[in-house]
């Protein structure tokens with residue numbers, strides 16, 4: 001395991017957490033300067049990509065420009081000096097990529113006379129997006145699903161920090177990434193930019209990610225709040241779910257992410273939840289987010305997800321994006337006629353201002369520069385090495401240059417590049433798409449921004465393999481002609497066949513099969529050469545009808561700008577595999593809670609008529625992912641938490657209590673490696689067979705080495721949500737605990753008992 005610079009952030013299940021700026025005690029406002037009576041006339045921006053206002057904050061004589069003051073106090077002082085129009089200018093976007101902006105997805109002009117900077121917002125799920133339009137370079141990272149597969153806080157932190165550094169270098173002070181919607185359905189087209197199916201893994205990963213990002217002086221976001229768990233009909237879907245199921249599934253991921261990561265913003269989703277649009281949903285915004293969780297940042301709408309003025313304002317939306325349909329003139333009127341109290345508008349503005357002050361974006365000027373391309377490529381490779389999951393190995397791996405004389409590389413444009421994820425997360429490759437659009441790539445068939453088809457990044461696995469095995473004869477076959485691919489495989493010592501499944505925002509997969517003729521091609525290749533390794537570049541889980549014949553299978557997700565080198569380092573044992581699945585791989589569509597994703601076949605684009613709303617009743621409710629398979633006693637293709645290594649680990653000596661779990665972990669193999677140890681619990685009253693992740697840790701061990709490990713357990717993860725009392729409670733009774741290297745298989749078991757109920761979350765009602 002290679003290490004990353006920065007804090008040591010390995011274990012989940014921390015009992016204590018801090019919310020630095022966002023948790024400070026509010027101070028009473030100082031006597032503010034008299035409000036300006038005239039409408040401000042903004043200073044025109046200086047020329048250049050950064051505009052003038054981004055840099056134009058040195059109005060140091062203004063009392064709120066004192067960085068030593070509490071952010072709430074600074075916000076109160078600045079607010080008191082604002083005109084009504086200035087306030088209104090902060091609660092909506094001014095269109096994306098407008099002339100004055102930095103070209104990102106969103107833009108809010110600054111207020112130079114008050115020293116307030118422009119807010120330039122970058123989509124940045126897997127790297128800073130929309131870079132191509134301005135000819136800028138951004139590093140493409142592996143899918144965030146791969147980041148989750150690392151189960152490693154240092155990886156997540158490094159991932160967020162890289163995006164923060166590059167965003168600032170490109171002139172952005174806000175990241176609108178942070179997708180954490182649970183992977184309820186493996187066919188969801190955005191799973192690649194989310195964090196898997198488990199709320200604890202997703203929430204913990206997000207928290208480390210956003211701390212890495214915000215440490216670079218960039219405001220971070222968590223999205224899409226809430227239950228945007230499918231792309232099909234996402235702008236008209238109404239998710240219907242009971243409170244306990246909500247709180248124990250997607251909302252738990254948000255709760256952990258917000259409380260432990262303290263993002264400055266929450267993006268509300270396109271869909272409705274229990275009858276109300278997410279961006280005018282009093283339960284989600286006012287009651288849960290702001291009251292129960294104490295969130296003190298601001299809520300911005302997904303792009304075009306605002307549906308009203310008065311209802312949205314009263315329900316807790318703070319900023320409309322990307323334009324000004326409901327939160328400009330209409331809001332001004334609504335405040336003037338008393339439908340929206342002035343205090344509510346002031347609260348919106350206060351939240352935006354305190355987030356700007358708390359994050360440092362007002363005080364720390366951006367410095368225009370080219371991102372550290374070489375340093376960041378190195379980070380991308382190390383994240384890739386920690387993200388790729390070894391799913392099967394009958395001994396073919398690792399490859400040994402001493403005895404592999406010939407390698408047939410087959411399929412998926414592996415001669416030129418690696419596949420990238422589409423939609424608003426798309427990071428544009430240097431030099432453009434590595435494949436020609438008419439070269440037979442699967443076209444995603446979407447309108448607008450999603451119409452670009454699948455894009456390959458110029459990082460060739462073929463070249464990386466040639467460089468690593470210079471003594472071998474390495475050939476390439478495109479895989480489009482099955483007989484030719486089989487012949488190429490047959491004539492080589494080893495075949496490495498690449499298969500891809502493009503994925504994008506705005507669409508879901510119809511099924512779990514690899515598109516086109518790839519399954520048939522892999523069948524033929526595995527039949528022709530028993531030493532075939534299948535490498536999957538997919539948005540999420542796929543089925544593998546050829547699995548029994550494949551000698552090795554590696555899931556590399558969309559592997560990023562150094563995906564080829566990361567994979568090669570793992571295949572040739574320069575680095576050991578450590579990653580484990582953050583999603584269940586089903587044996588087939590028949591195992592999924594829903595045979596077909598509910599809704600119309602194509603998701604309407606934002607702004608389309610919304611009168612065809614339809615209900616989505618997720619049958620699994622809170623039993624998302626592996627919990628569904630356990631409840632239904634289904635055997636998936638690969639369970640959640642599964643992943644192989646070139647060494648073996650042995651677990652022993654389990655002791656458990658309500659606060660922590662201790663055990664001994666031994667590297668029982670002949671190679672150094674790192675193990676992701678997972679702790680699952682079954683609460684009193686949970687049906688037999690069910691379990692939930694309550695903690696995990698990643699531990700590096702030399703061959704033969706043993707260590708004793710103690711992992712603290714966050715009481716909230718053992719708790720049940722009581723919908724009558726609206727709070728988390730650790731129920732009295734016996735808790736079964738299971739510890740091991742996956743959610744299924746050979747797990748150590750133990751138990752502890754609680755004699756009386758314990759309330760675990762004081763912020764709940």
Ligand code: BGC
Nearest residue numbers: 105123176223302303424505
């Ligand atoms: C997506 C968001 C994204 C926004 C801005 C929307 O279509 O759902 O995730 O941040 O566009 O590009």
